[in-house]
Amino acid sequence: xxxxxxxxxxxxxxxxxxxxxxxxxxxxxxxxxxxxxxxxxxxxxxxxxxxxxxxxxxxxxxxxxxxxxxxxxxxxxxxxxxxxxxxxxxxxxxxxxxxxxxxxxxxxxxxxxxxxxxxxxxxxxxxxxxxxxxxxxxxxxxxxxxxxxxxxxxxxxxxxxxxxxxxxxxxxxxxxxxxxxxxxxxx
Amino acid sequence: xxxxxxxxxxxxxxxxxxxxxxxxxxxxxxxxxxxxxxxxxxxxxxxxxxxxxxxxxxxxxxxxxxxxxxxxxxxxxxxxxxxxxxxxxxxxxxxxxxxxxxxxxxxxxxxxxxxxxxxxxxxxxxxxxxxxxxxxxxxxxxxxxxxxxxxxxxxxxxxxxxxxxxxxxxxxxxxxxxxxxxxxxxxxxxxxxxxxxxxxxxxxxxxxxxxxxxxxxxxxxxxxxxxxxxxxxxxxxxxxxxxxxxxxxxxxxxxxxxxxxxxxxxxxxxxxxxxxxxxxxxxxxxxxxxxxxxxxxxxxxxxxxxxxxxxxxxxxxxxxxxxxxxxxxxxxxxxxxxxxxxxxxxxxxxxxxxxxxxxxxxxxxxxxxxxxxxxxxxxxxxxxxxxxxxxxxxxxxxxxxxxxxxxxxxxxxxxxxxxxxxxxxxxxxxxxxxxxxxxxxxxxxxxxxxxxxxxxxxxxxxxxxxxxxxxxxxxxxxxxxxxxxxxxxxxxxxxxxxxxxxxxxxxxxxxxxxxxxxxxxxxxxxxxxxxxxxxxxxxxxxxxxxxxxxxxxxxxxxxxxxxxxxxxxxxxxxxxxxxxxxxxxxxxxxxxxxxxxxxxxxxxxxxxxxxxxxxxxxxxxxxxxxxxxxxxxxxxxxxxxxxxxxxxxxxxxxxxxxxxxxxxxxxxxxxxxxxxxxxxxxxxxxxxxxxxxxxxxxxxxxxxxxxxxxxxxxxxxxxxxxxxxxxxxxxxxxxxxxxxxxxxxxxxxxxxxxxxxxxxxxxxxxxxxxxxxxxxxxxxxxxxxxxxxxxxxxxxxxxxxxxxxxxxx
Numbered sequence: 001x002x003x004x005x006x007x008x009x010x011x012x013x014x015x016x017x018x019x020x021x022x023x024x025x026x027x028x029x030x031x032x033x034x035x036x037x038x039x040x041x042x043x044x045x046x047x048x049x050x051x052x053x054x055x056x057x058x059x060x061x062x063x064x065x066x067x068x069x070x071x072x073x074x075x076x077x078x079x080x081x082x083x084x085x086x087x088x089x090x091x092x093x094x095x096x097x098x099x100x101x102x103x104x105x106x107x108x109x110x111x112x113x114x115x116x117x118x119x120x121x122x123x124x125x126x127x128x129x130x131x132x133x134x135x136x137x138x139x140x141x142x143x144x145x146x147x148x149x150x151x152x153x154x155x156x157x158x159x160x161x162x163x164x165x166x167x168x169x170x171x172x173x174x175x176x177x178x179x180x181x182x183x184x185x186x187x
Numbered sequence: 188x189x190x191x192x193x194x195x196x197x198x199x200x201x202x203x204x205x206x207x208x209x210x211x212x213x214x215x216x217x218x219x220x221x222x223x224x225x226x227x228x229x230x231x232x233x234x235x236x237x238x239x240x241x242x243x244x245x246x247x248x249x250x251x252x253x254x255x256x257x258x259x260x261x262x263x264x265x266x267x268x269x270x271x272x273x274x275x276x277x278x279x280x281x282x283x284x285x286x287x288x289x290x291x292x293x294x295x296x297x298x299x300x301x302x303x304x305x306x307x308x309x310x311x312x313x314x315x316x317x318x319x320x321x322x323x324x325x326x327x328x329x330x331x332x333x334x335x336x337x338x339x340x341x342x343x344x345x346x347x348x349x350x351x352x353x354x355x356x357x358x359x360x361x362x363x364x365x366x367x368x369x370x371x372x373x374x375x376x377x378x379x380x381x382x383x384x385x386x387x388x389x390x391x392x393x394x395x396x397x398x399x400x401x402x403x404x405x406x407x408x409x410x411x412x413x414x415x416x417x418x419x420x421x422x423x424x425x426x427x428x429x430x431x432x433x434x435x436x437x438x439x440x441x442x443x444x445x446x447x448x449x450x451x452x453x454x455x456x457x458x459x460x461x462x463x464x465x466x467x468x469x470x471x472x473x474x475x476x477x478x479x480x481x482x483x484x485x486x487x488x489x490x491x492x493x494x495x496x497x498x499x500x501x502x503x504x505x506x507x508x509x510x511x512x513x514x515x516x517x518x519x520x521x522x523x524x525x526x527x528x529x530x531x532x533x534x535x536x537x538x539x540x541x542x543x544x545x546x547x548x549x550x551x552x553x554x555x556x557x558x559x560x561x562x563x564x565x566x567x568x569x570x571x572x573x574x575x576x577x578x579x580x581x582x583x584x585x586x587x588x589x590x591x592x593x594x595x596x597x598x599x600x601x602x603x604x605x606x607x608x609x610x611x612x613x614x615x616x617x618x619x620x621x622x623x624x625x626x627x628x629x630x631x632x633x634x635x636x637x638x639x640x641x642x643x644x645x646x647x648x649x650x651x652x653x654x655x656x657x658x659x660x661x662x663x664x665x666x667x668x669x670x671x672x673x674x675x676x677x678x679x680x681x682x683x684x685x686x687x688x689x690x691x692x693x694x695x696x697x698x699x700x701x702x703x704x705x706x707x708x709x710x711x712x713x714x715x716x717x718x719x720x721x722x723x724x725x726x727x728x729x730x731x732x733x734x735x736x737x738x739x740x741x742x743x744x745x746x747x748x749x750x751x752x753x754x755x756x757x758x759x760x761x762x763x764x765x766x767x768x769x770x771x772x773x774x775x776x777x778x779x780x781x782x783x784x785x786x787x788x789x790x791x792x793x794x795x796x797x798x799x800x801x802x803x804x805x806x807x808x809x810x811x812x813x814x815x816x817x818x819x820x821x822x823x824x825x826x827x828x829x830x831x832x833x834x835x836x837x838x839x840x841x842x843x844x845x846x847x848x849x850x851x852x853x854x855x856x857x858x859x860x861x862x863x864x865x866x867x868x869x870x871x872x873x874x875x876x877x878x879x880x881x882x883x884x885x886x887x888x889x890x891x892x893x894x895x896x897x898x899x900x901x902x903x904x905x906x907x908x909x910x911x912x913x914x915x916x917x918x919x920x921x922x923x924x925x926x927x928x929x930x931x932x933x934x935x936x937x938x939x940x941x942x943x944x945x946x947x948x949x950x951x952x953x954x955x956x957x958x959x960x961x962x963x964x965x966x967x968x969x970x971x972x973x974x975x976x977x978x979x980x981x982x983x984x985x986x987x988x989x990x991x992x993x994x995x996x
Contacts, residue, residue: 018357019370067590068582080366089367096367098582109364115577132576136598148601151572151608158947159954169577175570176578177562177840181436185582186428 007031009047020096027092030187034091037062046088054091056084064185069134070114077113098185107183108173112166123164125149270968277961299359301347341373348377353407426822432585434780434831435593439583440841441782441789442818447554447846448793449814454550455543455800456807462539463804464497466530470508488665489743498743500735500802501874507531533876533886537865540801544858547797551850558843575600592831623691630690634683634705641675642712649720653728669741669748672713676791677752680706680784703783703848710791711852717745718798718860722868733874735802742799742806749792750813757820761828780829785821786845789814790853797857801864 005028008016016027035042037058043050056075065071075084078094086094096102097110117127128149132140140148156164156172164172173179348356356377360370423446431439478492485491495502508530579597584590648671683705692698721738729737764778796810865884870877877883888908895905911917 015371015374016367018374019360019367021361063585067585067587069580069590069594089371093367096361103362106362106364111577128576132601135576135580135594136601137594139594139598140601144602144605147605148572148576151604152576154572155570156573158950159957160951161954161958172570172573172577176574178436178574179578180561182578182581182583186431 007044007046012046016092020092021099021101022092022096030092030095031088033062033187034088042088051087053080053085053087056086059084059086059091064187069137073114073117077110082119095185095187098183099187100184104173104180105170107180108170109166111173111179111183112169115169121166123169125153125163128152128164270965270972272968273961273965276964345373345376348373349379353403423818428583430822430825431581431583433589434825434829435581435584435589437782437841438780438825438831440845441780441785442822444786444842444845445789445814445818445821448789448849449811451547451550451793452796452807452811452814455547455796456811458539458543458546459800459804459807462535463503466508466535467503467532468497470504472502472504487744487747489740489747490665494736494740498803498805499739500804500876501733503536503876504532505876505878531890533880534890536876537883537886540804540861543800544797544861548854548858551846551854555843555846555850558846562840562843572601572604575604589831626690630686633686635708637679637682638705638709638712641679641709642716644675645672645713645716646720649716649724653724665740666744666748669744672717672745673748673752675713676710676749677756679709683709699783700844703787703844706784706787707848707852710787711856714791714794714798714856717741722860722864726868729871731873733871735871735875739799739802739806742795743803743809746792746795746799746806746809746813749788749795750817753788753817754820757824761824765828777828777830780825780831782841787848789817790845790849793849794853794857797854798860801861 007028008031013024013027016022017024020027022030031046034054035044038054041054042052056072056079059075060066060071065074068074072084074094075086076082078090078097079086080090097106112123115127115131116123117130118124123131129145132145132148153162153164156168158168158171159165348359351359356374360374363370365373423442427439427442430442474495478495481492485493489498493499497503575597579600581593584593645668649668652665652668680702683702687698687702692701721741725737726734760781761778768778792810792813796806799806866882868883869881870883872878877886880886880889891905891908894901
């Protein structure tokens with residue numbers, strides 16, 4: 001393959017290739033997308049591992065994310081400090097997990113994190129209400145929202161503690177064959 | 188995520204006064220060593236709890252609700268208050284650390300890699316099931332998982348990773364839910380250090396292992412190169428992305444299905460090209476007469492100057508090509524080629540078509556079973572609300588108006604689910620049900636009647652065409668039958684749609700499936716009649732001519748007409764409809780993209796290709812060209828004229844349904860047609876590779892006999908042929924075995940369902956136990972805290988004041 005690029009060293013590219021689901025070409029393409037977000041901020045030479053973070057506002061304005069109601073949560077989950085500002089590693093990680101090749105367990109793990117709005121490692125009723133509100137853009141009445149949340153807990157809560165743990169979520173995802181095709185961003 | 192996650196409830200630092208430490212469960216002297224004693228103590232204090240309830244600051248209701256079966260823990264605003272000791276214990280519960288902290292993830296993956304390595308080596312005594320819990324048995328965790336430091340755990344994981352092969356290590360790394368920087372660290376650390384390698388002895392063993400490693404690495408790199416090459420070959424990446432972004436997964440599944448069909452046709456075409464077409468093109472037979480000039484109508488009819496080319500069966504010779512002259516078996520011309528490889532054309536024709544079909548069959552069944560396995564899960568009937576909330580937002584959607592549509596769809600779906608739940612509680616009256624059943628029956632009757640009428644029309648028209656004895660020169664008139672068939676195929680579905688308005692189904696998915704069913708029945712019946720017309724009637728009437736060429740040309744005409752009518756349908760159905768609706772009123776909006784109808788069209792076209800492969804080996808090439816055109820036409824029309832369907836289907840179910848429809852009526856029917864043509868029908872005597880034989884299958888028998896005569900060394904082949912292929916006993920045996928395996932599998936699935944029910948019950952019981960224990964623990968520590976506070980107060984204040992306070996409460 002014509003290695004005329006000077007952005008990464010050969011070892012860096014290999015490491016990225018081994019640790020994500022992308023090939024070399026895709027990694028370079030992703031890098032240029034990242035760089036396009038903030039051309040002044042992101043250097044064209046990553047051989048010295050510069051510590052550059054693209055702020056969340058730019059990430060959230062990407063065409064793939066800008067109409068997604070969960071874009072803030074996605075950026076928070078994959079960013080280093082949970083604030084939504086992403087380094088190149090975070091960026092690659094995010095699109096690798098959301099790509100077609102990522103296995104179901106990995107996607108389920110990150111989906112759980114995304115829907116856990118208060119980061120308490122459980123999806124409680126409040127998290128569910130937030131999810132449903134964001135999904136319907138606030139067009140369901142409060143009563144309908146709480147009814148939906150109650151039904152979701154009835155169906156998915158295995159140990160009846162009033163909230164969904166990671167295992168409950170994974171068990172529910174196993175029963176949903178669409179999950180792999182919907183939890184997928186093409187880049 | 189790289190940061191170690193803070194636990195939810197802040198565990199404040201306890202003051203480390205040595206004489207008055209918090210009682211911890213590790214101190215055997217402080218804590219009762221049996222729950223029995225604990226419960227006895229608790230029952231003694233129950234009477235006093237009524238007084239102390241007033242002193243509880245927050246969350247009294249949450250803790251006291253031991254009677255309800257769901258302890259609903261409140262959100263961050265109203266967390267129940269636990270004492271610090273309880274919190275510490277709760278925080279170190281294994282279930283709280285699963286998958287959250289880095290240490291737990293590392294432990295989990297350590298245990299997984301150990302299992303992976305052990306599987307390669309010695310067998311395990313007990314199969315450790317897949318669970319997300321760190322395996323407590325593998326290393327001495329005791330009660331506190333923080334005993335092993337995170338670095339130690341990472342060291343253990345790295346050591347295990349080093350023991351894996353490169354591919355396994357990469358697979359394990361990619362699947363870990365850690366951040367990319369950490370994965371790179373792990374990868375760096377787990378690579379075999381180069382210095383060590385050189386320091387080893389240069390014995391034969393190390394040479395071999397080095398060679399093996401480099402082979403593995405080379406094949407790994409080759410695999411990556413092939414993958415990226417394949418991705419470059421796969422067309423339409425951005426087109427599919429745009430379609431998915433604007434219209435969602437359900438419309439995208441149509442285009443993905445089109446891509447799959449392209450792959451199937453390429454798979455079919457390659458052996459045919461390599462073994463039949465190319466060889467015959469290299470050794471052309473003597474021209475039988477002057478070829479007619481190209482008129483332009485040939486593109487539609489497939490006849491004329493196309494007749495005596497590699498396109499059709501009649502061109503292929505029945506001799507052994509490239510044979511030196513001195514052989515008594517060749518029946519055709521004798522070209523004195525020296526030193527060439529003799530090529531038995533009839534055998535090659537039969538075997539190549541057979542093998543190509545077999546490969547297609549295997550690929551189809553494999554993709555169908557994989558798709559089915561993905562979409563069917565044991566016990567997957569419930570959970571529709573949870574699935575709608577968590578799995579229905581399509582992350583691929585990128586346009587503002589498309590995401591708005593999704594919001595609307597999800598809101599409608601949720602509302603419908605809630606309404607359905609309420610409706611189920613009120614059963615419908617018997618009268619309404621009877622009425623609906625009558626209407627349903629009537630509509631089905633009308634649809635089946637329409638199908639019957641269409642099939643009769645096709646039958647009579649085909650008889651008419653035979654009786655009018657249209658000769659090969661009047662090519663244009665031969666287009667009449669395909670025209671009629673295509674018109675009926677186009678018109679009847681619209682009629683079905685109109686009739687379907689009368690019946691009102693409860694679920695929209697059922698509506699679509701019923702529509703697919705009706706269209707499918709129509710197409711199957713019409714194709715069946717056409718097959719009878721070709722193999723039953725045409726063979727008889729074209730006794731002295733090349734009927735296989737004729738059938739091949741008929742199929743070519745059908746394909747071309749089908750393509751033209753699909754274009755017309757796209758134009759009329761979508762473009763004109765949009766113009767009309769735009770001019771009339773804005774509220775109707777653009778027409779919806781009819782996924783079911785379009786997919787059935789694709790399946791129909793593919794069936795025609797499979798039917799015609801035997802008689803026209805280049806038909807898959809035509810189908811490939813047609814599919815390529817169709818992709819761009821449909822995409823353009825979709826972008827310009829349509830909107831996404833208002834009721835989105837489940838994408839995975841749809842792809843399963845499409846592949847199953849492709850396999851069962853379509854491929855199976857074509858295979859049956861092919862088998863009948865090969866086994867039962869006498870090939871024409873003036874053209875083609877089988878002209879001197881009684882059936883096409885005889886070519887194989889002739890070859891086996893030839894081998895028998897050739898010498899005793901190959902005697903096992905005729906034996907196999909006589910006892911395994913010709914006789915029916917192996918087929919009975921294989922069917923019986925298959926039925927037994929299917930029955931066993933059904934029993935296994937039933938057993939699995941029972942086990943799942945039991946496990947669910949056990950899980951909910953364990954959850955109740957857990958909450959019970961937490962509450963009891965909390966009460967123990969509260970009691971201890973209270974008694975400790977009481978003791979210090981007693982020490983500080985004079986007893987008189989204390990009793991006054993107590994009386995005042």
